Amino acid sequence: MAxxxxxxxxxxERHGLTDEQLVQMLRTMLMHRRLEGRGFELNRQGKIPxxxxxxxxxxxxxxxxxxFVRGKDILVPYYRDLGLDVGIGLSPLEVLLSxxxxxxxxxxxxxxxxxxxxxxxxxxxxSSVLAAQLPHAVGAAYAIxxxxxxxxxxxxxxxxxxxxxxxxxxxxxxxAVHKLPIVFLCENNEWAISTPLAKQMANPNxxxxxxxxGMPGKQVNGFDPIACYAAVxxxxxxxxxxxxxxxxxxxxxxxxxxxxxxxxxxxRSREEVAERRKDDPVPNFERFLxxxxxxxxxxxxxxxxxxLAEANEATDRAEAMPYPAPSDLYTNVYxxxxxxxx
Numbered sequence: 001m002a003x004x005x006x007x008x009x010x011x012x013e014r015h016g017l018t019d020e021q022l023v024q025m026l027r028t029m030l031m032h033r034r035l036e037g038r039g040f041e042l043n044r045q046g047k048i049p050x051x052x053x054x055x056x057x058x059x060x061x062x063x064x065x066x067x068f069v070r071g072k073d074i075l076v077p078y079y080r081d082l083g084l085d086v087g088i089g090l091s092p093l094e095v096l097l098s099x100x101x102x103x104x105x106x107x108x109x110x111x112x113x114x115x116x117x118x119x120x121x122x123x124x125x126x127s128s129v130l131a132a133q134l135p136h137a138v139g140a141a142y143a144i145x146x147x148x149x150x151x152x153x154x155x156x157x158x159x160x161x162x163x164x165x166x167x168x169x170x171x172x173x174x175x176a177v178h179k180l181p182i183v184f185l186c187e188n189n190e191w192a193i194s195t196p197l198a199k200q201m202a203n204p205n206x207x208x209x210x211x212x213x214g215m216p217g218k219q220v221n222g223f224d225p226i227a228c229y230a231a232v233x234x235x236x237x238x239x240x241x242x243x244x245x246x247x248x249x250x251x252x253x254x255x256x257x258x259x260x261x262x263x264x265x266x267x268r269s270r271e272e273v274a275e276r277r278k279d280d281p282v283p284n285f286e287r288f289l290x291x292x293x294x295x296x297x298x299x300x301x302x303x304x305x306x307x308l309a310e311a312n313e314a315t316d317r318a319e320a321m322p323y324p325a326p327s328d329l330y331t332n333v334y335x336x337x338x339x340x341x342x
Contacts, residue, residue, distance in 0.1 A: 009293035015230040017066070019294050023303070025066055025087075025225050026289060029058035029282050030307045032083030035095050036256075038311055039113070043260040047319070048099050050113050053256035054080040057187055059281035060220075060250040062087055063228030064185060067236050068155060074144075076124040076137035076156040079114050080187070080254075084157065089121045092311050096318035103324040108332070110324070131158060131165035134184075138171045141182035141245075153181040153239035155232070161192025163206050172247065176213040179244035183235040186247070187222065189254040194267040210247040222252030223281040253279065 014022075032054065039051030054061070057080060065087020068075060077084055082095065097105040099113050106117050107125070117125035124140070126133045137156035144152050162168055163186060175182050186206050190197045197204055210217025216238075220231040228250055235246035253276045257264040264273075289295045295303070 010291065012292055013226070015226060015233070017226065017229065021066060022226075022289060022294050025062040025229070026285055026295075027303060027307060028062040028065060028083055028087040029225065029285060030304060031086055031092065031311065032058045032061065033282055034307050034311045035086070035092060036082055038096075038315060039099055040256075040260055042099065042315075048101075048113065050260055051099065052079055052114050052259045053254065054082055055255040056189060056253045056276075056279075056281070057081075057222070058083050059225040059285065060185075060187055060222040060228045060252055063225040063230075064155065064157075064232045066225075066229045067233035069151075069236075070121065072122075072152045073236065074122045074124065074137075074140050074152070074154045076126070076133050076140065076154060078126060078130075078133060078157050078159060078162065079112075079128055080159060081157055082114060085116050085123060088123065090116055090118060090123065092314035093317055094118070096314045097321070100318045100321070101323065102318055102321040103328070104321050108324055108328060131162040131167035131171075134158065134162075134167045134171035137182060138175050138180060141175060141180035141239075142178060144181050145178065150242075151240050153183065153236050155183050155185060155236060157185045157187060159192065160186060160188040160190065160197060160200065160206060161195065162186075163209070164192070164200055172209070172213045172215070172245075175245040176215045179242070181239040181242070182245045183232065183239055184245065184247045185232065186249045187252055188249055189252050191254050191258070191268075193258045193262065194264070196267075205249065207247060207249040213247075215245045215247060217247045217249070219249045219251065222250030223279045223284065225281065225285055252281075255280070 036053055036055065042048045043051050061081060061083035065084050068088050070089055075088055098116055101109040103109050112128060115126055117123055124136060134156060137154050141154040172184065188206055192200055205219065207217040207219040218231050220227050222228060231248050235248055238246060255273060255277060286300055290297055290300055
């Protein structure tokens, strides 16, 4: 599917990544973009009520996912982390079951779209309330340390807007005081819905807050998946070995509206977005791998066709599945009985 070039490869800093891992990161980025685009398409067709967007976040999420150890680590994400969730093993079918709110969804079709969860993958469910997942993530990290479970760590994520919430500061402080095995990854896309970064904070570098809590901080180019992998891996390795928490700020950009319910033309110009598209990590990483002989042009096209076919199959399968039965409305709500009023 992803054949390599027979010519000599140009050297670059791999940070230990193999050709196969680099191609897998690109596949995660392509699937991320394909599934989010599918969400917008289905919404405009009237088939689903809502979808959120993370175009521009593909590189940071694919890189972070590659640094996550499946079966050991815990991921506590936020609502714009489709690529990160897919990168640690969530299938396209599971994504579409959530979007379509089908009975076979992990939450039985009850959760808000893009609020995935999988105990098997170590993927926590989240809340749409900004930063509300961070105390849960810190609690999980505290449990790992309390139980002396070596070689495990928690990766939790936020956007830049969540760093203005009290839960962010409380969680950072608690994690630092107790040297918990956790990494805080802030995907700074410069927009808290319609609020630009300059109106959120006087210091645009969120990473500077790390020093105030006594933990290391790292700022990384969020359009570079290899750099993001290296930063998250170093921090997760440190957390797993007892070195305590780290704050990572990945500078990226949100190319689309906040969600399908948002019209971003009301708060930023098309010219601004077009200018920032020059940094689009998906085509840039495609070119990077082809130019360095990791993929051939034909291999790249095969990869794209494979992603499209898998997304199409998942869409068709999920859409054909039944909704939850009305009789399920009160299950998993009250203990002992689904008719608590009797």
